[in-house]
Amino acid sequence: MKIVLLYGGRSAEHDVSILSAYSVLNAIYYDYYQVQLVFITKDGVWVKGPLLTEKPKNESVLNLTWDTKDATGEVISPSTIKEEDAVVFPLLHGPNGEDGTIQGFLETIDMPYIGAGVLTSACGMDKIMTKYILQAAGIPQVPYVPVLKNLWKENPKQIFEQCEGTLLYPMFIKPANMGSSVGISKAENREELQNALQEAYKYDTRAIVEQGIEAREIEVAILGNEDVRTTLAGEIVKDVAFYDYNSKYIDNQIVMQIPAEVTEDVQEKAQEFAKKAYIMLGGSGLSRCDFFLTNKNELFLNELNTMPGFTQYSMYPSLWEKMGLKYGDLIEELIQLALKRYKQRQ
Template sequence: MTPAPSPKPIRVGLIFGGASGEHAIAIRSAITVAGALREGANAHRYAVSCFYIDRRGRWWGPDLADAVLAQGTPASEEQLATGGDRGGFQGFPPHALAMEVWFPVLHGPNGEDGTIQGLFSLMQVPFVGSGVLGSAVGMDKQAMKAAFAAAGLPQVPYACVSEAQLKRDPEGLLDRLEGDLGYPCFVKPANLGSSVGISKATDRASLRAGLLAAVQLDPRVVVEQGVTARELECAVRGGGPSPLSASVLGEILFDADWYDYDTKYSEGKSHTVIPAQVPAAIADQARRMALQACEAVNASGLARVDFFYAEASGSLWINEINTLPGFTSQSMYPMLWAATGVPLPTLVDALIQGAREWQSSPPDGGASV
């Protein structure tokens, strides 16, 4: 009997980099994802082609993309000038239109915010992660917090600020923030991730400076009341025909005043504890809230939900959702799933298969803890 022919590998487009301040982190995440897709059984299931978006938003095909992954740093001006693909979004790079499913690894604006998700939706090609709405709401901290509030999820006191307000009445704005939130407080650009642009204010001068710096990055800003709390994280996957499911919790410990960009991405400045050493009731509550957060913003595919836990009072507040979490060697998302019994190669395979199923099946809103 003639053996049945082996199914052809699924053509996966791994797209990374992006025109954002998190460009370099996206490269590190893409190295991890590419390795997992080319490991073990995944090497036979998937034919991976890598595509690179440079800091100016131009697309480049596998020639330059593979070189960037190999070197682990953004493309140099010389590489961009001599790139073999001669890419650019004015015309898709070679092979891009042949992809059967896309795996975006684009952190921050112009990749995590619904922009590229809208492009893939128009192309009618499945992709890993949330759609346009979930991505956009999950990216913008003002919209995210409004969605969480509407869902009844507990949050630390906060205020939404615009650049126009700061220009129109800076002293009145500072008076209001001091009265409503006090010190310390944290100033956050609404549409940046990985702690980019965040500052801690301890007095009126540092609050003013933080606001002025933040609006240079985003005209929409969130100011949050500082709390003494532990930082917990939970990974979520699923959606569409598969129910959402939540991982075990992890905790981030760090030797710094707060978890800023340098602490987050520098070796040795922070470490994780998985599973987090918290009461079972708190762990269960956080996992339920993580699923509720995804439903509140319409996130699907993958997400990481972050919490503040005040051990003294037992209070648990939702901090934020990240709809395209990091996949670096220090990133919580893959480590949380590994601790839950889902190793990295299995995880990326499940994310791709889920994306392909999502294309043909409407979400059912189910969830499991």
């Protein structure tokens, strides 16, 4: 069987996807699978890389510097990835990858693929939609105000008043569709709120302003289709003010504590909320559910990432490793879940 590994992608999380892809390539069971690499450039060009039948010896196999000048792969039309006996691993983070667009394309060409379907991907990626769904499910989350760009342009004063009437400073301002903390800022006053909104609108016309809270951050890994399994929560231990892009990928200042040192009650609640959120969003395959935990042991669900960071050292695989599921076996499970869902739909 063939795994078609889609990586790179058009979003600001392009580089993160390349890191994840390299880890996955090294862990595939090549006795059972061949891997067809398909790199998506930042401009959205699809480039067919080599077909691997064994572990790559170095990272260059990923065409890290690919552009039209020094192309080593073949530019392809996306639909030509279609073949029998293949499953797609869309290892793409952020818009145009994790948000239902690629998933819709894969449904259209009728190929099985790893991870969430169209609806779950779209709703999980959009922080405003996620909030609405969790609210309907009665899952605790921090107070928020959705702020659409055109309403903000029309009447910024009204938006300020709405935010300040509902929330206290500091506030967190985020593009609705993004990940890896790209476009997120913390605002201590109105001027910073204004700048933060402008920053968020670079990435999306939909933004969300949230109540900033002092909290620990814990995460639960979820795996399954109808049969949903969760891990114990792990903690992102930070000595930085917030978990921004630099601290995630550049400075390596983050320590993961697995399992998190929290009460049994908090562990149970985190798993319960994660599972409920996953079911309400119609999850399949995998997700990583992020929470805030205050010093009063209040738990707020922050988000569900339907294609979480997937290097060997990322939180999602590490949580499963701790539960006894090795990285390679986790990938195998994901492939089987993809095939199962595909067969059920036939």
